[in-house]
Amino acid sequence: MAEPGYTVLARKYRPMKFADLVGQPHVVKALSNAITTNRVAQAFLFTGSRGTGKTSSARILASALNCMERKSDGFEPCGKCASCLDIARSEDLDVVEMDAASNSRVDDVRERLESVDTRPARGRFRIFIIDEVHMLSTSAFNALLKTIEEPPPHVKFILATTNPEKIPETILSRCQRYDFRRVTLGEIVAWLEDICRKEKIAPQDGVLRAVAELAEGGMRDALGRVDQLLAFSGLKPGLEDAERVFGLVGRGKLLELLNALSQGDARAGILFAEDVFDSGKDVAEVLASMVSLARTLLLVAASADTRAIDVPDNELAGLKATADAYGIHGLVYLAELLTDCRQRVRRAAFPRVVVETTLVKLSMVGRLEPLDRLLARLDEVADAPVSVERLESPSAKVAEPQQESKPAQNATTKESGEKHRSPKEQQALDALKRQFGAS
Numbered sequence: 327m328a329e330p331g332y333t334v335l336a337r338k339y340r341p342m343k344f345a346d347l348v349g350q351p352h353v354v355k356a357l358s359n360a361i362t363t364n365r366v367a368q369a370f371l372f373t374g375s376r377g378t379g380k381t382s383s384a385r386i387l388a389s390a391l392n393c394m395e396r397k398s399d400g401f402e403p404c405g406k407c408a409s410c411l412d413i414a415r416s417e418d419l420d421v422v423e424m425d426a427a428s429n430s431r432v433d434d435v436r437e438r439l440e441s442v443d444t445r446p447a448r449g450r451f452r453i454f455i456i457d458e459v460h461m462l463s464t465s466a467f468n469a470l471l472k473t474i475e476e477p478p479p480h481v482k483f484i485l486a487t488t489n490p491e492k493i494p495e496t497i498l499s500r501c502q503r504y505d506f507r508r509v510t511l512g513e514i515v516a517w518l519e520d521i522c523r524k525e526k527i528a529p530q531d532g533v534l535r536a537v538a539e540l541a542e543g544g545m546r547d548a549l550g551r552v553d554q555l556l557a558f559s560g561l562k563p564g565l566e567d568a569e570r571v572f573g574l575v576g577r578g579k580l581l582e583l584l585n586a587l588s589q590g591d592a593r594a595g596i597l598f599a600e601d602v603f604d605s606g607k608d609v610a611e612v613l614a615s616m617v618s619l620a621r622t623l624l625l626v627a628a629s630a631d632t633r634a635i636d637v638p639d640n641e642l643a644g645l646k647a648t649a650d651a652y653g654i655h656g657l658v659y660l661a662e663l664l665t666d667c668r669q670r671v672r673r674a675a676f677p678r679v680v681v682e683t684t685l686v687k688l689s690m691v692g693r694l695e696p697l698d699r700l701l702a703r704l705d706e707v708a709d710a711p712v713s714v715e716r717l718e719s720p721s722a723k724v725a726e727p728q729q730e731s732k733p734a735q736n737a738t739t740k741e742s743g744e745k746h747r748s749p750k751e752q753q754a755l756d757a758l759k760r761q762f763g764a765s
């Protein structure tokens with residue numbers, strides 16, 4: 327448990343100005359331009375996945391609009407004036423914050439909007455922030471619509487949601503919309519490193535990356551996991567701590583598994599599944615790590631410049647060897663199969679079977695021949711001199727009665743379009759069929 331008085335990192339490190347917002351440069355640019363040129367819309371909609379900065383940005387925008395110290399050519403709130411401080415504490419009279427998740431009824435909306443016509447007490451604007459706005463009832467949306475259609479000039483609306491598709495078109499069409507994107511792995515890692523420095527946390531190599539991978543672009547999730555890890559292991563968390571706390575399997579082990587599977591070792595797959603399920607690991611997260619590893623392998627295989635790939639130098643050689651063992655075709659198949667497995671596991675009555683069959687299938691990847699090699703072989707066969715065997719085969723005679731005297735240039739008859747294949751051609755085609763049959 328956290329000690330009394332401990333502020334979780336996600337609260338302690340809430341962005342207070344635009345410059346603090348990580349990974350949303352398009353939002354920052356548009357909003358800051360609007361502020362400096364005095365062309366601020368009357369209603370905004372901030373959308374995007376969990377923990378990417380929507381609520382924080384709503385408060386930053388409100389602070390910037392009402393900041394008492396902001397210069398006319400600047401866009402950042404000062405963070406120190408009475409208005410900025412009150413907004414940060416959610417105590418400002420001019421900024422009405424409403425959480426639609428717990429206030430979804432029409433009466434809740436009416437009550438909050440009662441004061442729209444009142445002039446702002448201190449700032450330039452009265453600002454209504456409606457968080458999780460998709461939770462409003464239909465009649466609550468209608469009540470909101472009335473005001474949002476023609477708000478008094480001193481009023482601004484900022485709506486935030488993870489589910490824009492649940493918002494009526496009538497509301498959407500009156501808002502300027504900003505989509506917050508998932509933050510990239512590199513950006514999350516850099517940001518976590520910065521916070522760790524400030525907090526005197528010294529995680530071992532790879533820990534922050536593992537945390538960032540699990541967060542899947544959500545900044546709050548990333549910080550929440552750092553908190554969880556600190557509670558378990560103190561200020562110097564190691565990779566093994568992270569694996570224990572989050573029920574993960576480390577990358578080294580996953581690579582070992584993939585190497586065994588590339589050798590056709592189906593048993594390794596079954597044993598791995600047994601370990602994951604019997605030791606109570608989090609199957610979804612193990613699969614998430616595998617998908618992420620498959621992606622890294624694809625990048626390693628596909629790019630000439632490995633500096634651009636975000637992996638530690640000491641792991642690169644191992645990754646390259648595994649990537650080579652699969653080949654680019656095998657890796658595409660690997661990534662697809664794992665992604666599919668991850669989705670199916672969520673709904674499956676018997677997730678273990680889904681994982682086992684996927685791993686056994688993967689153990690057959692090594693035997694797939696790359697398509698280009700198969701095609702090259704077909705070409706070879708097509709270019710080869712026509713064999714006596716083919717000309718003399720009874721089917722060739724039946725199919726090409728008038729052309730008996732002429733040696734066939736290729737193996738396709740005019741009448742039927744059917745192919746007569748040499749054993750070599752047949753072999754190559756069978757291999758192709760196996761490949762596509764298998765995937």
Ligand SMILES: Nc1ncnc2c1ncn2[C@@H]1O[C@H](COP(=O)(O)OP(=O)(O)OP(=O)(O)O)[C@@H](O)[C@H]1O
Pocket residue numbers: 335336337339340341346347348349350374375376377378379380381382383486487488545546547549
């Ligand atoms: N873009 C970001 N840059 C820096 N920190 C962020 C960012 N997004 C989220 N955070 C961190 O996550 C915490 C929560 O962010 P915020 O409440 O703004 O997210 P949200 O998008 O509103 O999430 P939700 O969808 O759950 O409402 C912040 O206090 C901060 O620590």
Ligand SMILES: [Mg+2]
Pocket residue numbers: 380381382457458486
């Ligand atoms: Mg929010």
Ligand SMILES: [Zn+2]
Pocket residue numbers: 392393394395396403404405406407408409410411
């Ligand atoms: Zn201020």
